[in-house]
Amino acid sequence: MPDVQIIDVSPRDGLQNEQVIVSSEKKRMLIEMLVKSNIRKIEATSFVHPLKVPQMADAEQVLKLCEELSEIELVALIPNLKGFQRAKQTKISEINWVTAATETFNYKNIGMSIEDNFAQFKQLVQESRTLNITICFSIAVSFGCPYEGKVSPVKVISLVERAIEAGANRIGIADTIGIATPKQVKELLTEVLHIAKSIPIAIHLHDTRGMGLANAYAALEAGVKIFETSASGIGGCPFAPGAAGNLATEDLVYMFERMGVKTGIDFEKLLDAADFAASLTSNRSLGRIRQVEKKRGSFG
């Protein structure tokens, strides 16, 4: 059994900012390569409005193409009830609802207030349970906001408590713009884990300022066991100015495995998936391990 779970979000967060439309077949190939590397949970797509994020317009098609893949849980991001209406027509078994920790980011990202957003979330909980769909509640810009700056941990903690109360099955704490410091991560996640004893907590990391691995280490020290990263570090939020790539999955796997933290992932096959992910985007890949000479050598 792995010590930690890594959720790769490259097909969703990695691609959503990409201007050139990637075909559904190529997205399916990326997901298949990730599955081959033993990643068992993948954020495959987003049921966002196609005019807002055209790259995600093929959400249903991507999920359909992935139906034959076994031993894998696919997650779809849901920004609002309309997205949920689309998602429940598919065979998705897990959804990731996103609410921001600040009003400005929530308006820019979802187009409504936090309260309206939360009211919508509460409406889908019962139906999700009936449909046997697992619900993750993610909190964007938990450590800092491109519009409002500093984010009070009190706001994040309040959302965590309310989401658990409302019935979330997992909480995701997102450093959407890669602004968190290890100190913030350790303090906030320690508190979140203390509150959310009963349900799993994930951290979603970006590497904008090079602190991605430092934050992953701090989260691990705080007791976090679920990490959301992106193959080759592709990605960035279209509504978060200055957000560079997600933390590269392969960089995290490399660090964890070298620390003796088992990920269950086949590193060679993950590098293949990372190379393919990078080939789909115009973003500069941030994955550092891929750049290291003799990256597939014996040391480590």
Added chain:
Amino acid sequence: MPDVQIIDVSPRDGLQNEQVIVSSEKKRMLIEMLVKSNIRKIEATSFVHPLKVPQMADAEQVLKLCEELSEIELVALIPNLKGFQRAKQTKISEINWVTAATETFNYKNIGMSIEDNFAQFKQLVQESRTLNITICFSIAVSFGCPYEGKVSPVKVISLVERAIEAGANRIGIADTIGIATPKQVKELLTEVLHIAKSIPIAIHLHDTRGMGLANAYAALEAGVKIFETSASGIGGCPFAPGAAGNLATEDLVYMFERMGVKTGIDFEKLLDAADFAASLTSNRSLGRIRQVEKKRGSFG
């Protein structure tokens, strides 16, 4: 008073791998810009054989040009007794002696065995004291060697004990090839600090695999107060295949200041120095903060 001390090594470790010779005047300009950013200790040059590292052939000239700079301590790297003979003819007040944790790396780097190297070190201690020169003893490849792979902490600890016994005024633990994990850093530095109660301990970090800031955070958690980094992350050891840049000074300062750890450094002026450092090299700059949009903005 700052909480930590940052020693910038860009004029030495940053430039030594550069094929195009940088003029002594430009090296002096870099040092001056670092001083303006309030960095108070700088590894300025190396008294290595000019045929081995032609970029450092002007060691005496660089130190001479820097004599008028005030409020600054300059350090020179010394690989052997011949280097010390040269150094003591200058006004240098601090030397950094380097011994590797593995025999193979020591041969490749210094051209002799660890024992011969250590015997030379012992010979210069008394004379250094008489000349009022502070002696740092640095241990290269303390976390992993490009030739021998894993490095036993026992070897490093043994060298630390012997160097203290011999009279070193400071110990430097170097991750020469950027292979250390935060777990290794925390474990080894905790032990080193425990042994070396009486004298200061520095950590020298590279960012080859993106773990530089994670390792800095782990070192800070272990109690380390002195960090060796390079403006703009320029650098890499000519005798360590695959070693990319040093950890960027500005990335470390950014993380520490945002964590409330005072560095005493003027960030704006440091970015100017980093831009200049990058302009001197053909190395891809690794500093992440310099790449972030609105890097000099108000947030953080």
